[in-house]
Amino acid sequence: MVEPANTVGIPLNHAALLRDELDIVIPTIRNLDFLEMWRPFLQPYHLIIVQDGDPSKTIAVPEGFDYELYNRNDINRILGPKASCISFKDSACRCFGYMVSKKKYIFTIDDDCFVAKDPSGKAVNALEQHIKNLLCPSSPLFFNTLYDPYREGADFVRGYPFSLREGVSTAVSHGLWLNIPDYDAPTQLVKPKERNTRYVDAVMTIPKGTLFPMCGMNLAFDRELIGPAMYFGLMGDGQPIGRYDDMWAGWCVKVICDHLGLGVKTGLPYIYHSKASNPFVNLKKEYKGIFWQEDIIPFFQSAKLSKEAVTVQQCYIELSKMVKEKLSAIDPYFDKLADAMVTWIEAWDELNPATKA
Ligand SMILES: O=c1ccn([C@@H]2O[C@H](COP(=O)(O)OP(=O)(O)O[C@H]3O[C@@H](CO)[C@H](O)[C@H]3O)[C@@H](O)[C@H]2O)c(=O)[nH]1
Numbered sequence: 001m002v003e004p005a006n007t008v009g010i011p012l013n014h015a016a017l018l019r020d021e022l023d024i025v026i027p028t029i030r031n032l033d034f035l036e037m038w039r040p041f042l043q044p045y046h047l048i049i050v051q052d053g054d055p056s057k058t059i060a061v062p063e064g065f066d067y068e069l070y071n072r073n074d075i076n077r078i079l080g081p082k083a084s085c086i087s088f089k090d091s092a093c094r095c096f097g098y099m100v101s102k103k104k105y106i107f108t109i110d111d112d113c114f115v116a117k118d119p120s121g122k123a124v125n126a127l128e129q130h131i132k133n134l135l136c137p138s139s140p141l142f143f144n145t146l147y148d149p150y151r152e153g154a155d156f157v158r159g160y161p162f163s164l165r166e167g168v169s170t171a172v173s174h175g176l177w178l179n180i181p182d183y184d185a186p187t188q189l190v191k192p193k194e195r196n197t198r199y200v201d202a203v204m205t206i207p208k209g210t211l212f213p214m215c216g217m218n219l220a221f222d223r224e225l226i227g228p229a230m231y232f233g234l235m236g237d238g239q240p241i242g243r244y245d246d247m248w249a250g251w252c253v254k255v256i257c258d259h260l261g262l263g264v265k266t267g268l269p270y271i272y273h274s275k276a277s278n279p280f281v282n283l284k285k286e287y288k289g290i291f292w293q294e295d296i297i298p299f300f301q302s303a304k305l306s307k308e309a310v311t312v313q314q315c316y317i318e319l320s321k322m323v324k325e326k327l328s329a330i331d332p333y334f335d336k337l338a339d340a341m342v343t344w345i346e347a348w349d350e351l352n353p354a355t356k357a
């Protein structure tokens with residue numbers, strides 16, 4: 001195969017880690033030119049492109065990438081009535097890519113996220129860092145003040161219990177963003193010119209019992225450990241809120257990771273987020289979520305899963321019942337969301353039948 005032009009002057013990463021065990025999921029309504037900048041790092045990997053919006057529109061994929069592309073017609077064809085749980089006209093549609101993947105790991109990235117540069121000016125291979133994060137244990141049970149103890153040049157500090165130094169398996173690696181930070185609409189409106197220029201060279205495990213605002217822009221996870229919980233909640237067309245899809249997934253994922261003894265990391269890698277979405281449009285999408293979350297967060301903080309819940313699916317179904325019971329009073333939307341959570345698990349299990357042990 002003739003190697004397409006390398007436009008960023010970085011040699012193609014032929015020794016791509018986990019190239020046959022990882023899929024890259026990209027939701028898009030735009031075009032995929034941004035892949036040219038990522039080519040050296042991402043070309044060896046298989047892409048799952050989830051085309052949102054008008055299925056009759058053709059999305060051009062740059063030469064040389066190995067991909068599968070799904071539009072709304074494909075989602076409806078594959079899932080039938082269960083397609084109702086996959087959002088339409090919202091980046092939440094990306095979770096369909098998690099469901100159809102057959103790989104152990106997922107990296108999801110937005111089409112307006114580009115390769116960042118670290119303070120030395122070196123291009124950041126975000127995928128490589130996510131893989132390092134996922135392949136290294138997490139330390140949710142006791143905070144290490146020197147951050148990631150498994151990193152070259154760091155370790156557990158004095159006073160860190162040796163019984164806890166083995167750590168736990170890492171389920172999620174949550175990356176960050178230079179330039180346009182993932183602010184909510186009110187913050188965007190108040191600080192329209194604020195750009196994130198601070199590159200913090202750290203990876204941290206989010207302590208057990210602590211929730212966090214998961215952004216789907218630059219995210220990787222172990223699909224076999226936590227995939228069924230990565231449902232990006234019902235948003236977009238016909239829904240009362242938007243831009244809470246990834247947040248919802250993050251709250252469910254963290255409760256389940258804490259219950260199952262899995263780790264969630266945040267920090268490196270950075271991507272360069274180039275496009276600020278319209279704050280007024282975002283405000284319309286977010287505003288109910290902004291006050292609903294004052295009740296949603298205490299709900300997740302107090303959610304207790306039973307000891308019988310030993311698989312992600314069992315945990316997720318238990319959570320969906322709690323959502324229906326305790327959040328529906330806020331708005332009928334949560335009743336619909338609880339049902340969609342069940343549909344998601346049914347669809348997940350249909351597409352990913354449990355392999356015989
Ligand atoms: O209807 C849509 C809109 C967009 N997309 C694709 O989704 C991503 C993100 O879109 P965009 O960059 O325009 O929006 P942001 O506000 O920067 O997104 C971040 O905020 C959160 C919103 O939920 C989310 O965590 C981040 O993604 C792009 O790839 C668009 O092409 C879509 O599929 N459908």
Ligand SMILES: [Mn+2]
Nearest residue numbers: 110112275277
């Ligand atoms: Mn964006």
